[in-house]
Amino acid sequence: MSQAEDISLVARWLAESESTVLFTGAGISTESGIPDFRSPGGVWTKYRTIYFDEFRQSAEARREYWRQKSEAHVEFSAAAPNAGHQILAAWEAHGVARGLITQNIDGLHQIAGSRQVLELHGTAREATCLDCAARFEIDPLVVQFRETGEVPPCPNCETGRLKHATVSFGQMLPTDVLETAYDWCSDADLILAIGSSLVVTPAADLPVAVRRRGGRVVILNRDETGLDQIADAKLSGGIGATLVAIDAALSR
Template identity: 70%
Template sequence: MTSGIQLAALWLRKAKSAVVFTGAGISTESGIPDFRSPGGVWTKYRTVYFDEFCQSAEARHEYWTQKAESHKQFAAADPNIGHQIIAKWEEQGTIRGVITQNIDGLHQIAGSRDVLELHGTAREVGCLDCQARFPVDPFVDQFLETNEVPPCPDCGGRLKHATVSFGQSLPELVLHRAHRWCLEADVILTIGSSLVVYPAAGLPEAGKQNGAKLIIVNRDETGLDSIADMTIPGSCGEALAAMDAAL
């Protein structure tokens, strides 16, 4: 393990364009449950697909019920040592930036500036009808108080968290930029992702196929372990802290 950390740090030190790719595993160490884990939101409620949300008031209420519950889990969460180290690496120029599957905004709170959010952000809501965006907290509070889905304050339209729902396409410009980062990378460090959800998992895979070294840090096996240059099992925060010390 120690020799692997040292080698990963050496690759990062020599990299001209290193990219960090993160999944839910980095944020579970801040107390935010993985939605797929026992007790996670996805195990307690049915999936509300994007087309249902658009067409059905009942589906919109179900969606807001789920989002209001998950909001409690991340609103009070703080970035952990992993988020903080990644932000420091960006500031120092060790990495180009972060591509994340997470919607919790903890990378930005930790100080990361160049963050590509593949699945959007739960820190904001957006109107599907006029495209206005607003901070999420007042609208969650309003829903919890009234048990009614809040309308857009600008146009009265359908207000939805600014996250990508099932059946909804990933933001094209963000996905395109993330793909370009991975193709231009010489090192891709993936942290806390199962690397089985596509098209997101295809990004580090494309980078590896284009010549980047692929380092995977995760508690469990991932969908890309077989092509990785290095796998580091265990805690994301501990692995990043050890890598940072080696740097």
């Protein structure tokens, strides 16, 4: 089928679905100017990885971690949601979708208006203390780090190890978030996987859970993914433009 025919088909599936789950990866945010960290020139290609155990054990590792995160902060803090984010938020508001599961840490879905959001890898818009579990807005802490070059102390307990509220290499995904994501997918009859390579587990297992339940899998991604073989439809155009087209077909 042509892309236009696939778009019409996906719109019909959305209209017929009783429980649709949205799943997003980095591809939707690159259209807001946020680079994929894995891409050439991305933060992950320029700096060494700070693993979670090293962060916990080494003050120098914590300083290097904050230096890397502070650079990445510049790239996403001024970014705004794009048309794709806005369409997905509208679908939730209008009852077209149950909610949204994301691998992204930039918070753009919430800024666009999405409310039922499961952040598998946490959020870079907050910091958390590993010792007292308090959470804080990240902006003033990044400013403090840039001014002093020292990792800010926890504003609550004063001695705790302060970390961005994201999942680091070697750190487990939040169990409660992952369990809720699987519950959603186990009940879903349709999932739209958008802007994800679908190769990183356990997140990539979520569309498989929908398929196992007998639901449909729609993939919207520019490149091939690890789950193209199970997709009922694969759309490869620009994410924002394609979601706008699906929404227009849905409205008709």
